[in-house]
Amino acid sequence: MLCLSWWCHVLPIGHDDGMARVIVVGGGAAGLVAAWRAASLGHAVTLLEANGRLGVKLRISGGGKCNITHDGPPKALLAAFAREQARFLRPALHAFDNDAVLDLLHREGVATYTRENGRVFPLDRPGSAMAVVAAFEARVRRVGVDVRTGVRVLGLLGRAPRLAGVRLEMGELEADQVILATGGASYPETGTRGEALGWLQALGVPARPWFPALAPIPLEAPRPAWEGVALRDGELRLSAGREGRRLAAFAGDLVFTKVGISGPAALELSQAVERARRSGEAWLAYASTRETPEVVDAALLAEARTNPRLRAASWLQRHLPERLVDPLLDAARVGMDLCLKDLTREGRRALVGFATALPLGAPRPVPLARGEVAAGGVDLAAVDSGTMLVRGWENLRVCGELLDLDGPVGGYNLQAAFSTGYAAGSLA
Ligand SMILES: Cc1cc2nc3c(=O)[nH]c(=O)nc-3n(C[C@H](O)[C@H](O)[C@H](O)COP(=O)(O)OP(=O)(O)OC[C@H]3O[C@@H](n4cnc5c(N)ncnc54)[C@H](O)[C@@H]3O)c2cc1C
Structure with missing residues (x-):
């Protein structure tokens, strides 16, 4: 096994004082928290990130504003996830919940506010997501994590029940503990190409293929x-x-x-x-x-009686944005200047249809690639929900979006990454 000079420099040869050599792969939401937590417990942690800087996806989250988490008790947050996912997430969320995330950020000087819909953001100013990344990065560096950016891991070394380390372009790195926090497979330009799922499957770890979610x-x-x-x-x-x-x-x-x-x-x-x-x-x-076709049809008939010269186009504008009206009438062969009194039965049915259920088609x-999250990932049944240890392995942990976890929009996905990262970094 090759020994890279910086690694040999950082890690002591003997570590019989309970301190483990930990590699965290991926410097996003989950990896930053996992690295900080493991190092704060006294372990020698190296964080490997493929990008030239940390938290690239965090920086673009929430359109650059970063919807950090969601307000409310853990029970309410869990209710936003599918039942199996909520069951899995429960211990990690209780150990490091939304209040814990916000407390950490507040201590680092990042003020936050909660919108009426429960979404929590850094105080509104341009680039506020960057303040969140800076806060986690400051934490990580303060506890002595050896941060290595621009380093892409190419594979895993070892066989069940123990990993020996990871493979890099320039050689191999040994580790006592490996935490995979490589994220999902959407927005590959942010560094998340989803390849870790293939490494794990090759080692026999059950996983569901990546699947589009929260995408246009x-x-x-x-x-x-x-x-x-x-x-x-x-x-x-x-x-x-x-x-x-x-x-x-x-x-x-x-x-x-x-x-x-x-x-x-x-x-x-x-x-x-x-x-x-x-x-x-x-x-x-x-x-x-709000309105059923029957109610709207009855209202249209009544309108035609009381206001027979009203244009069909004007009536439809009450229900749909103006830009949609002419093309829709054209498609339904209803003349632009046709008055309600001259509307045929078919024309009336078309208008009521547009107003109550606009067809968008197939x-x-x-x-x-355009999803805010990728569904699929490491099968939750293959992971211990308290420690994030992959079952059958002594020193392989996974966290964040690499797990088969996908919540709705609203801060839930970052919270899941923070919580599972914390659990993965809580090495005994
Ligand atoms: C446009 C957009 C907006 C979003 N907005 C929000 C939001 O406002 N709120 C919210 O809750 N969620 C949001 N999300 C989802 C959220 O950002 C992710 O769910 C979350 O970042 C996942 O965290 P993670 O640490 O698991 O993965 P990531 O944050 O993606 O981090 C994984 C890291 O691993 C690195 N990596 C991958 N493979 C390797 C390798 N082989 N070697 C080394 N490094 C590697 C990647 O470069 C990456 O930096 C958004 C997502 C997108 C795409």
């Missing part, structure tokens, strides 16, 4: 002219085909993009959309949650 949804028939237009106060509905049964729905705003849809409702439904698409037919519509493949 491209459509078969996009509306580039509607880019930037938002739909509000409704829900995005997913059905098995145009007339098929309802599969899922998410209430929230939606925004048209050049190639499809984005916004909270699209992101939250994207994983279900991709699953439906791969297993058969998927069809999307944005529907009103989705195209949801891109893994």
Whole structure:
């Protein structure tokens, strides 16, 4: 095994005082906390990060503002995750919860505030996510972690039940303990290419393939002219085909993009959309949650009686953004200047349909690379939820998005990374 000079310099040869040589792979949310925690317990920690700087994904999180965590008791935070994920996360979250994360940041001089919807951010100013990274980096350096940036790990050394270390381009590094915090597989330009899952699978560790989540949804028939237009106060509905049964729905705003849809409702439904698409037919519509077609139809008929010269276009503008109205009427072959009194039965049905459930059509493949998180990862059943030790291994731990954990938008994913990182770094 090669011995890199900086490593030999940093790590003592003998370590019979209980101090372990720990390698943490990945300097994101989970890796920073794991490295800080292990070093603060007296271990000799080396943090290896492929990028030239730490916390690259943290820096772009929340659009650069960084939604650090979510307000509320652990029970409420856990309720945002799927049941199996919540069960797994419970011990780690209780050991290092949202208050603990915020306490750490406050001590490092990062003031925070909580929005009405429970999302917690650093105080609003440009680049506030950078203050969060700086705070964790300061912690890590203060406890003596040897931070090595620009170092990409290429593989793992050893066989169950013990890893011997990691493989680098320039050689190999020995370790007593290895903590993998390499993140997911979305936004590969931030350093997360998801390759650690392949190393683990080769060692027999069970894992689920990466899968798109919290991503914008491209459509078969996009509306580039509607880019930037938002739909509000409704829900995005997913059905098995145009007339098929309802599969899922998410209430929230939606925004048209050049190639499809984005916004909270699209992101939250994207994983279900991709699953439906791969297993058969998927069809999307944005529907009103306040008005049923029957109520709107009755209101339209009443309006036609009391206000017969009202243009159909003006009526539809009460329900949809102006930019959508002309193209929709055109598609339904309803004249732009047609008055309500001259509306045919088909025209009325089309108007009521647009106003209550705007059809968006079939989705195209949801891109893994554009997700705020990647679903899939190391099977939770293969990991001890208290220590993050991979079952069957004495010195291999995994944490953060590399685990099969994916929460909704709202600070939940960073909190899961911080909590599982803390558990992984809590070496006896
Ligand atoms: C655009 C965007 C916005 C987001 N906004 C929010 C938000 O506001 N709130 C929220 O809760 N969540 C948000 N998320 C999700 C959140 O950022 C992630 O879930 C979280 O960062 C995962 O932390 P992690 O430490 O597991 O992985 P990461 O933070 O991705 O860190 C993993 C690190 O490992 C390094 N690495 C990978 N492979 C290797 C290797 N072979 N060798 C060495 N280093 C390696 C990577 O370079 C990377 O720096 C957002 C995500 C994106 C993409």
